[in-house]
Amino acid sequence: MAGALINAPERAKRGEIIEIKTLISHPMETGYRRNQSGVRVERDIVRLFVCSYNGTEVFRAELHPAIAANPFIVFSTIATESGALAFQWTGDNGFSVTESHAITVD
Amino acid sequence: MAPRWGLGAVMVLIVAAAAVAGEIPRAERRSGYEFMSRDTRAMQDDDTANPAMLWVLEGEALWKAKAGAAGRACADCHGDARTTMKGVAARHPAFDPARGRPINLEQRIMACRVDRQEAPPLAYESRELLALAAFVALQSRGLPIDVTVEARMQPFVDAGGATFHRRQGQLNLSCSQCHDDHWGRKLAGNVVPQAHPTGYPLYRLEWQGLGSLQRRLRGCLTGIRAAPYEYGVPELVDLELYLMSRAAGMKMDAPAVRP
Numbered sequence: 001m002a003g004a005l006i007n008a009p010e011r012a013k014r015g016e017i018i019e020i021k022t023l024i025s026h027p028m029e030t031g032y033r034r035n036q037s038g039v040r041v042e043r044d045i046v047r048l049f050v051c052s053y054n055g056t057e058v059f060r061a062e063l064h065p066a067i068a069a070n071p072f073i074v075f076s077t078i079a080t081e082s083g084a085l086a087f088q089w090t091g092d093n094g095f096s097v098t099e100s101h102a103i104t105v106d
Numbered sequence: 107m108a109p110r111w112g113l114g115a116v117m118v119l120i121v122a123a124a125a126v127a128g129e130i131p132r133a134e135r136r137s138g139y140e141f142m143s144r145d146t147r148a149m150q151d152d153d154t155a156n157p158a159m160l161w162v163l164e165g166e167a168l169w170k171a172k173a174g175a176a177g178r179a180c181a182d183c184h185g186d187a188r189t190t191m192k193g194v195a196a197r198h199p200a201f202d203p204a205r206g207r208p209i210n211l212e213q214r215i216m217a218c219r220v221d222r223q224e225a226p227p228l229a230y231e232s233r234e235l236l237a238l239a240a241f242v243a244l245q246s247r248g249l250p251i252d253v254t255v256e257a258r259m260q261p262f263v264d265a266g267g268a269t270f271h272r273r274q275g276q277l278n279l280s281c282s283q284c285h286d287d288h289w290g291r292k293l294a295g296n297v298v299p300q301a302h303p304t305g306y307p308l309y310r311l312e313w314q315g316l317g318s319l320q321r322r323l324r325g326c327l328t329g330i331r332a333a334p335y336e337y338g339v340p341e342l343v344d345l346e347l348y349l350m351s352r353a354a355g356m357k358m359d360a361p362a363v364r365p
Contacts, residue, residue, distance in 0.1 A: 003163045007154030021152075025160040027314070069314035071158040 004099045006087065011104045012079035020051065020059075021074045024089050024097060046091035049073055054083035063091075079105045091099040129144065130286060130300055137356060138364055141290075146311070150363040156360035157310040158240055161233070161316045165241025168234060174225025180238070183222065187245055195243040196252050196358050199347040201259055208262050208347050212239050212318060213338060228331040230337035236316045239307050244249035251304065252358055253350040262340075266348025269341060275332030280343075296365065302353035303346065305362025319346055 008023040024046065031043025043065065051059040059079045086097045128206075139147065149155045159220045169180045169187055184190045198338065199208040202217070209217065215238050219225050230237040255263055284293070285301035292298070306319040320342050324334035337340045 005154045005159055005161050005163070007152075021154045023154055023157060023160065025157075025164075068311075070160060072155055072157070 001045070004097055006085075006099055006101050007078075008085060008101050009103065010052070011106070012106050014079060014081075016079045017076050018103075019074065019076045020085065020101075021072070022049075022051075022087060022099075023070060025070055026089070026091070026095070028063075028065075028067055028071065029071045032065065035081050043091045044093075044095075046071060046089050046095060048088075049091050050088050051075070051077075051083075052086045052088075053077060054081060064090045080104065081105050114354055130289070132355075135302065135353070135356060136289075136361065137302055137304045138342060139305070139359055139362065140307045141297040141299050142363075142365060146363055150185055150359070156309065156361070156363055158307070158316055158363065161237045161307070161309075162244050162361060165237035165239070166232070166363040167243055168238050174219065174223035176222065176224045178223050180218070180223075187241065191242045192246040193246050193249050193252065195239075195241045195246040195360060197254065199262075199350065200254065201256075207340065208259060208343055210343050210346050211242065213343070214322075215239060217244065226354050229322060231318060236307050236318065239318065240316060240361045243307060243358070246358045247360060248357055251353050253347065253348055255351050259347070262344045263348050265341075266344035266346070269345045270348055274354050275327065275330035278364050279330045279331045281326065301349060302356055303349045304353060304356055305359045307363070308356075308360065308362040310364050316361065319349075342351075 003025045005023040009018050012018050021089040026046050027044060029041055033041045035041055045065055046063045049061045050057060059075045061073055063071060082105045084099045085103060089097045153159050172179045195211050202209045205343040212235055216227050220227050247314060273280045284298050289298050289300045301318045307316050309316050320337050323342055323345060327334040
């Protein structure tokens with residue numbers, strides 16, 4: 001069961017730098033480990049995280065096998081206008097989670 | 107003439123010394139949180155940085171979801187967990203009259219699930235069971251640990267205490283030798299904590315996931331090269347009960363983060 005937690009301000013002043021914290025539930029299996037019978041465990045990681053602000057991409061991160069389970073990504077952007085922040089995580093085995101966060105800018 | 111009572115006096119002294127070394131004074135008790143680095147503390151303090159909250163989120167959904175042949179959700183009987191489950195985790199393990207012995211929080215949830223919801227039992231350490239336990243435990247955050255130690259519970263507390271003080275495994279160590287006598291010192295670069303179960307189930311960075319107190323205890327047993335008890339056996343529940351009574355009055359910080 002995939003879940004995500006977003007912590008971003010609901011209101012901000014125009015031009016203000018806002019911090020956005022995201023946490024996604026994911027095992028981040030590296031693909032380098034072997035199980036008890038010596039068989040390699042298939043890689044299963046989040047490959048890409050993208051945040052768009054009213055359709056404009058403001059942050060993008062590529063993830064790799066060395067990143068711990070349940071990736072926690074924090075970044076900042078400038079509050080320009082009211083609207084929605086859209087978050088998307090995509091990864092191996094068709095993993096895809098989207099979340100959205102409304103923000104009012106005055 | 108002196109040697110005869112001299113030996114007795116020495117033995118009394120040894121016994122007295124052992125009794126003193128065996129207990130951490132109340133004022134010196136510290137949660138594992140206080141031994142953590144600033145970064146790990148920050149992770150626990152911020153609910154959006156604490157990965158255990160992902161399980162809480164899932165637990166909240168399970169709380170409201172109907173399950174089993176009875177078609178009932180936890181919420182159908184217990185209502186809003188924020189009020190009805192307040193302090194419940196701080197009181198477990200608690201006496202279960204049906205079994206005539208204490209059961210822990212996971213076993214309480216499971217008993218409800220099997221008897222009232224008529225749903226198949228969940229496996230120990232399964233994501234669903236941990237999620238429900240984390241959601242229930244969150245409602246006790248900030249409350250003091252308050253297990254009831256009454257006459258019918260005493261034998262089980264004593265049994266847990268005996269396990270805590272019994273040397274076992276190939277390394278021939280007891281729990282108390284590390285956690286009573288050497289807390290605050292280092293074991294392979296890690297600080298030895300006092301073993302107060304204030305934050306379970308908790309997110310352990312080493313596990314990269316949420317785990318119960320029993321998982322932690324089994325890890326310790328493997329560490330001293332003893333055969334770990336199976337999940338849910340009376341020995342582990344008694345040990346949990348002893349640890350909770352030993353930490354009575356300390357504040358719950360579940361679901362916690364630990365290194």
